[in-house]
Amino acid sequence: MEKGKTRGRYAWSTQCAYAIHALDGDDNPEKHHYEPEDVITLKGKPYPEVYSENRFSWERKRAQNVESSAVDEQSLSALRAGIADGTISREDIMIKEECFRAYATPKGRASVECAFQARSERRMFLAARALRKGEFTKTVVYVQGAAGTGKTEMAHGWCDFLEARFGWDTYRAAAKNALDDYAGEEVMLLDDVRAQAMTAEDWLKLLDPYHASPASARYRNKASIAPRAIIITCSKPPEEFFCACAARADGGSANEAMDQFFRRLLWRLLVFDPSTYGYYNIEASHPKLAAHPAKVSLEITKPNGDFEILDFENLNHTLNPAPGMLSPYAATEGVIRDVAVKSSGKGLSEDEASELCAEAARYVHRRFLKLMDSGAIPSLPGPDEGCALELPEATASRPTRHGLPDGPPVPRAAEGDGGEEP
Numbered sequence: 001m002e003k004g005k006t007r008g009r010y011a012w013s014t015q016c017a018y019a020i021h022a023l024d025g026d027d028n029p030e031k032h033h034y035e036p037e038d039v040i041t042l043k044g045k046p047y048p049e050v051y052s053e054n055r056f057s058w059e060r061k062r063a064q065n066v067e068s069s070a071v072d073e074q075s076l077s078a079l080r081a082g083i084a085d086g087t088i089s090r091e092d093i094m095i096k097e098e099c100f101r102a103y104a105t106p107k108g109r110a111s112v113e114c115a116f117q118a119r120s121e122r123r124m125f126l127a128a129r130a131l132r133k134g135e136f137t138k139t140v141v142y143v144q145g146a147a148g149t150g151k152t153e154m155a156h157g158w159c160d161f162l163e164a165r166f167g168w169d170t171y172r173a174a175a176k177n178a179l180d181d182y183a184g185e186e187v188m189l190l191d192d193v194r195a196q197a198m199t200a201e202d203w204l205k206l207l208d209p210y211h212a213s214p215a216s217a218r219y220r221n222k223a224s225i226a227p228r229a230i231i232i233t234c235s236k237p238p239e240e241f242f243c244a245c246a247a248r249a250d251g252g253s254a255n256e257a258m259d260q261f262f263r264r265l266l267w268r269l270l271v272f273d274p275s276t277y278g279y280y281n282i283e284a285s286h287p288k289l290a291a292h293p294a295k296v297s298l299e300i301t302k303p304n305g306d307f308e309i310l311d312f313e314n315l316n317h318t319l320n321p322a323p324g325m326l327s328p329y330a331a332t333e334g335v336i337r338d339v340a341v342k343s344s345g346k347g348l349s350e351d352e353a354s355e356l357c358a359e360a361a362r363y364v365h366r367r368f369l370k371l372m373d374s375g376a377i378p379s380l381p382g383p384d385e386g387c388a389l390e391l392p393e394a395t396a397s398r399p400t401r402h403g404l405p406d407g408p409p410v411p412r413a414a415e416g417d418g419g420e421e422p
Contacts, residue, residue, distance in 0.1 A: 013057070016050050022058040075102035076111050083115040089169075090116070116183065121223060123184025128212035128224035136228055136343045138209045140264055141335055142241075143233045145271030150280075150368060150377050152191055154271075154328050155231045157364030158335060162187050162229065165359065166343075171227070173197075179206075179215050179222055186343075188227040192234060195241050203242070206230070207264040209342075228343040238268060238319065239296060243310065258296070262287050263317040266338060269331050270321075270396070274377045282326040283396050284334065285319040294318045325394035329383045332364050333357035358383060 004015045017023050019039050024031035039047035079102055082088030093099045093112065102108045130136060145151035159170040168186035173179070178190060178197040190197075198206070198216070205213035205225075212224035234241050242261045268285040294315045299307055326334070337353050348356065361383035371377045 013054055016047070016054065017058050017061075019047065020051070022051075023062045075099075076108055079103070079108075079112055080115045083112065083119055086119070120183030124223045124225060127184060127186075127226040127228075131210070131212045131226040135345050138207070138227065139229045139266055139335070139339045139342050140207050140209065141229070141231045141267040141269065142238050142265050143231065143269045143271065144235070144237055145233075146235055146273055148275070148376060149271045149273050150328075150371055151233050151269075151271045153367040153371060154332070154364055155189060155191065155233050157367040158229075158231065158332065158339075158360065159187055159189055160367070161336065161360040161363040162339065164363070165356070168228070179225070182215075182222060182225065186228045188230045190230070190232045193232065195243075200242075204260055204264070207261070209264065209266070229339045237270075238262070238265060239312070258312045259315045259317050262315070262319055265319065267335055268319050269326075269335075274380075279378060280328050280380065281391065281394055282328065282331045283321050284326055284331060285321045287317050288320045290316055290318055321396065324390055324392040326391070327389050328364055328368070328380070329357075329361040330389035332360050333389070336360040 004011065006014050014023070020034040020036060021031040022033075024033075036048045036051035041047050075098065079088060079093070079099060082092075088099065093103050103112050131138075141155075143151045143155055162168045163170060166186070170187040170189055171182050171185035173182070173188065173190050173193055174197075175193055176197050178193050179202075182188070195203070202215050205211070206215060207230065212226035215222045215225050232241075238261065239258065242258060265287055270283040270285070272281040272283070274280050293313070296312045296315060296318065297309055299309055336357055337348065340353075340356055341347060365380070365382045368377065368380050372379055
């Protein structure tokens, strides 16, 4: 015996119906349907009379419950099937009313989350197997630039294009515990992530172009991770970014770790402030096997404002800038071409590469439009407007400006700031 817990206008009627499970369907074996005569009344109106008075309303409510249960199960079954074959995403569940109603119950939530977990495990397994078989290699891009230079919008433009063109999904990681919510997406965008978000070992495993390894997470370690493209955006150079975790816990030296980081970065793009030079200047660097052990000096600023010089010696790999500068569209062309080739394991014809890169450049330009409208960056001609893609005369010590051929001049820096002569 227990005190009734139901409240409200129909509390007494519901409690009386519960005595014989009058509101439950026949498909629930735990709810045996008793006869009204099986109920013994100790006080008040005999139960058979209560049953007679409420019979029709109870049967109507029971029919509604059975119908609702059937609809929910049917909806959940469709949701699980859609999640399994990849046609239903989390965004669909939150936006589409019929999906959300089936999800927004304890049973629905547990069922849907189980389906998503199974799908992510399978995606990671298949991607790791494809990487081991040599069907693709990871493309790792490091985009460096100060705040407000548009580096993040350029990276988002690449993700938009890869999603639209190849049907890939993008994982946008949090600044901390970066891999906690990774679910096997093909593109991993680590926007302004901190080096301390992972250990040196996890960073080296994640960025390895040829191998998939398990990664650490807070609640549950991830199975072998193998995204096809990894994009890191940061205001710090890669030397400083990885310096915090360069001295490895397994006894390796800082030089050894830094050398391995350099070797894994296929692209390092240094974005100069467009507000200073009137247009974009991007320096592209690639890892190179040094003919002789090299040395890299890094100047870092301590929390108290003091400067410290760190020297990394005997490096076998260094990041070597290419001659000249690139526009965002030329940088996009190089990155997308590499992603397409390395993800498919086969080459592209010149026509295929040109069409692919031109489309990707349009996605980047659309991302820049809102920045230009707000005045955050100078006006940037579109990729179809004939602007120069490469600046062979520009260098890191003296970036330059460029715009439409024979077009009006764009704002430029004063002499001494790296701009052109007035």
